[in-house]
Amino acid sequence: MIDKDLASACLAASLGVPLLVISTGVERVAVRYREPDQRALDRVGLTEIRSYLESGEFAEGSMGPKIRASVDFLERGGEEVIITSLACLAAAIRGHAGTHIVRDQEVQHAACPR
Numbered sequence: 001m002i003d004k005d006l007a008s009a010c011l012a013a014s015l016g017v018p019l020l021v022i023s024t025g026v027e028r029v030a031v032r033y034r035e036p037d038q039r040a041l042d043r044v045g046l047t048e049i050r051s052y053l054e055s056g057e058f059a060e061g062s063m064g065p066k067i068r069a070s071v072d073f074l075e076r077g078g079e080e081v082i083i084t085s086l087a088c089l090a091a092a093i094r095g096h097a098g099t100h101i102v103r104d105q106e107v108q109h110a111a112c113p114r
Contacts, residue, residue: 005069013076020073020081022066027088029067029099031057045104046074070101079103 005022012020028040031052041049050071058064063083070081084098092098 003065003069005065006072009069009073009078009081010076013073013078016077018079020070020078021089021092022069022081022083023086023089024063024066024083025085027085027097029058029063029083033057033059033063041099043100043102045102045106046071047104049101067101074101074103080106 008022009020028042030038030040032038049067052058053064053067053071058067066083070083073081079102081101082092082098083101084092088097092100
Protein backbone atom coordinates (compact mmCIF):
# COMPACT_ATOMS: atom_id res chain seq x y z
CA MET A 1 0.00 0.00 0.00
CA ILE A 2 1.23 3.51 -0.82
CA ASP A 3 0.76 6.23 1.78
CA LYS A 4 -0.69 9.09 -0.28
CA ASP A 5 0.20 11.73 2.31
CA LEU A 6 3.84 10.64 2.53
CA ALA A 7 4.10 10.28 -1.25
CA SER A 8 2.73 13.82 -1.66
CA ALA A 9 5.15 15.15 0.97
CA CYS A 10 8.13 13.48 -0.70
CA LEU A 11 7.15 14.78 -4.13
CA ALA A 12 6.53 18.31 -2.85
CA ALA A 13 9.85 18.37 -0.98
CA SER A 14 11.78 17.06 -3.98
CA LEU A 15 10.23 19.81 -6.13
CA GLY A 16 11.12 22.47 -3.57
CA VAL A 17 7.49 23.41 -2.91
CA PRO A 18 7.33 25.60 0.23
CA LEU A 19 3.73 24.81 1.25
CA LEU A 20 2.02 21.43 1.48
CA VAL A 21 -1.73 21.23 2.03
CA ILE A 22 -3.18 17.98 3.31
CA SER A 23 -6.93 17.61 3.05
CA THR A 24 -8.83 15.71 5.71
CA GLY A 25 -12.32 15.50 7.16
CA VAL A 26 -11.87 18.01 9.98
CA GLU A 27 -10.99 21.70 10.16
CA ARG A 28 -8.06 21.27 12.55
CA VAL A 29 -5.86 18.57 14.06
CA ALA A 30 -6.62 17.92 17.72
CA VAL A 31 -4.64 16.47 20.59
CA ARG A 32 -6.38 14.42 23.26
CA TYR A 33 -8.95 13.63 20.57
CA ARG A 34 -12.40 12.75 21.93
CA GLU A 35 -11.23 13.37 25.49
CA PRO A 36 -12.77 16.05 27.76
CA ASP A 37 -9.59 18.11 27.41
CA GLN A 38 -9.41 17.87 23.60
CA ARG A 39 -7.51 20.82 22.12
CA ALA A 40 -7.40 21.95 18.49
CA LEU A 41 -4.01 22.93 17.13
CA ASP A 42 -3.92 26.18 15.19
CA ARG A 43 -0.19 26.80 14.68
CA VAL A 44 2.41 24.36 15.93
CA GLY A 45 6.15 23.91 15.53
CA LEU A 46 7.98 20.87 14.25
CA THR A 47 9.40 19.87 17.64
CA GLU A 48 6.00 20.05 19.34
CA ILE A 49 4.15 18.09 16.64
CA ARG A 50 6.93 15.49 16.54
CA SER A 51 6.61 15.02 20.32
CA TYR A 52 2.86 14.47 19.99
CA LEU A 53 3.47 11.94 17.23
CA GLU A 54 6.13 10.07 19.20
CA SER A 55 3.89 9.91 22.29
CA GLY A 56 1.16 8.16 20.27
CA GLU A 57 -1.21 11.11 20.18
CA PHE A 58 -2.28 10.49 16.57
CA ALA A 59 -3.95 7.25 15.48
CA GLU A 60 -2.53 5.22 12.60
CA GLY A 61 -5.85 4.98 10.78
CA SER A 62 -6.51 8.68 11.16
CA MET A 63 -4.17 11.61 11.72
CA GLY A 64 -0.93 9.64 12.24
CA PRO A 65 0.05 9.32 8.56
CA LYS A 66 -0.76 12.99 7.90
CA ILE A 67 1.40 14.14 10.80
CA ARG A 68 4.26 11.83 9.78
CA ALA A 69 4.09 13.21 6.24
CA SER A 70 4.09 16.76 7.62
CA VAL A 71 7.18 16.11 9.72
CA ASP A 72 8.95 14.51 6.76
CA PHE A 73 8.10 17.46 4.49
CA LEU A 74 9.43 20.03 6.97
CA GLU A 75 12.57 17.99 7.65
CA ARG A 76 13.25 17.92 3.90
CA GLY A 77 13.14 21.71 3.67
CA GLY A 78 9.46 22.56 3.33
CA GLU A 79 8.31 25.71 5.08
CA GLU A 80 4.73 24.98 6.12
CA VAL A 81 2.05 22.31 6.13
CA ILE A 82 -1.65 23.09 6.43
CA ILE A 83 -3.99 20.29 7.45
CA THR A 84 -7.67 21.11 7.04
CA SER A 85 -10.93 20.10 5.38
CA LEU A 86 -11.84 21.06 1.83
CA ALA A 87 -14.64 23.24 3.18
CA CYS A 88 -12.13 25.29 5.19
CA LEU A 89 -9.33 25.36 2.62
CA ALA A 90 -9.73 28.99 1.48
CA ALA A 91 -9.90 30.24 5.08
CA ALA A 92 -6.89 28.09 5.97
CA ILE A 93 -4.81 29.55 3.15
CA ARG A 94 -5.66 33.01 4.54
CA GLY A 95 -4.56 31.83 8.00
CA HIS A 96 -8.03 31.75 9.57
CA ALA A 97 -8.56 27.99 9.79
CA GLY A 98 -6.71 24.71 9.69
CA THR A 99 -3.66 23.49 11.54
CA HIS A 100 -0.47 25.18 10.37
CA ILE A 101 2.67 23.18 11.08
CA VAL A 102 5.88 25.16 10.65
CA ARG A 103 9.55 24.99 11.48
CA ASP A 104 10.19 25.90 15.10
CA GLN A 105 11.57 29.39 14.47
CA GLU A 106 8.36 30.29 12.63
CA VAL A 107 6.11 29.58 15.63
CA GLN A 108 7.26 32.72 17.42
CA HIS A 109 5.83 34.79 14.55
CA ALA A 110 2.34 33.35 15.01
CA ALA A 111 0.90 36.69 16.15
CA CYS A 112 2.01 38.40 12.96
CA PRO A 113 -0.65 38.62 10.25
CA ARG A 114 0.07 36.88 6.97
